[in-house]
Structure formats: structure tokens, C-alpha cells
Amino acid sequence: MIRLAALAVAALAALVASGDERPRAGTSGTQTSEVIVLLESPALAKAPEAGFALRAEQQAFRRALAAQVPAADIGWRYRLVANGFSISLPSSQLPRLRALPGVRDVFATTTYGPQLDRTPQQVGA
Numbered sequence: 001m002i003r004l005a006a007l008a009v010a011a012l013a014a015l016v017a018s019g020d021e022r023p024r025a026g027t028s029g030t031q032t033s034e035v036i037v038l039l040e041s042p043a044l045a046k047a048p049e050a051g052f053a054l055r056a057e058q059q060a061f062r063r064a065l066a067a068q069v070p071a072a073d074i075g076w077r078y079r080l081v082a083n084g085f086s087i088s089l090p091s092s093q094l095p096r097l098r099a100l101p102g103v104r105d106v107f108a109t110t111t112y113g114p115q116l117d118r119t120p121q122q123v124g125a
Contacts, residue, residue: 031091034075034109037061038084039102045081054083057102061085064100069093 041050041057058077065072065087072089086109089097098106116122 032088033091033094034086034088035094035097036078036082036084036086036107036109037097037103038082038105038107040104041083041102043081043083044079054079057083058085061100061102064102065097068100069096072097 039057039061041047041054044051044054047054058079062074065074069089071093072087075086075088078084078086087097094106097103119125
């Protein structure tokens with residue numbers, strides 16, 4: 001189980017670390033970035049007994065985020081193999097996000113698409 005958790009964390013890190021903080025135009029015309037924020041405490045896969053502490057840390061982060069970067073939108077919450085959130089926010093607010101208490105690291109998200117157009121025929125699908 002520990003090996004599986006370590007593999008999942010490594011896969012998540014590789015997935016998000018390979019991209020850049022690509023700005024996208026928001027609805028108000030401002031540039032936005034989609035990022036993954038990892039918090040200090042270990043995920044539940046590494047510390048199953050720390051569920052209450054992890055929940056408290058995530059709640060404190062959400063409060064600080066709402067106060068310091070009110071334009072940020074939380075997409076996903078991670079607890080099992082990573083402790084953090086996916087967040088969309090104005091690109092100009094990235095330094096504020098990185099400075100929030102409990103933030104260990106911020107990674108850009110990455111979008112993947114098909115690389116071949118003949119794969120279904122190759123595998124007989």
C-alpha cells in the first residue's frame with residue numbers, strides 16, 4: 001500500500017510539474033492561471049491517523065485564501081495521495097498564493113491530448 005501511495009504521489013507530481021503556469025483569459029479579460037497547491041502536512045496515504053489535522057489545515061488554508069485572494073476558485077480538493085487543492089486565480093495573484101501560510105509548493109496544471117490519430121485501428125478497437 002505504501003509503494004502504491006508513493007507511486008501515486010510521484011505520478012501526480014510528474015503530471016503537474018511538467019507544465020507551466022499558462023495564463024488564460026478570464027471572463028473579465030484578466031489573465032488567469034490554473035495551479036495545484038500542496039500544503040505542508042502529509043496526505044492520508046502517508047499518515048492515516050492525521051485526518052483531523054489535515055482537515056483543520058485545509059480549512060485554515062481555505063479561510064486564508066478567501067481573505068487574501070478572494071478571486072481564487074477552488075476546483076478539486078486532494079487528501080489521499082496529496083494534501084492540497086487545484087485553484088484557478090488571476091495570474092497577478094500567484095505571489096500572494098505562494099505566501100499563504102501552510103503552502104509547501106505550487107505547480108502549474110497541464111492539459112494532455114491525443115498524440116496519434118490511428119491508435120484505435122492499431123489496437124483493434
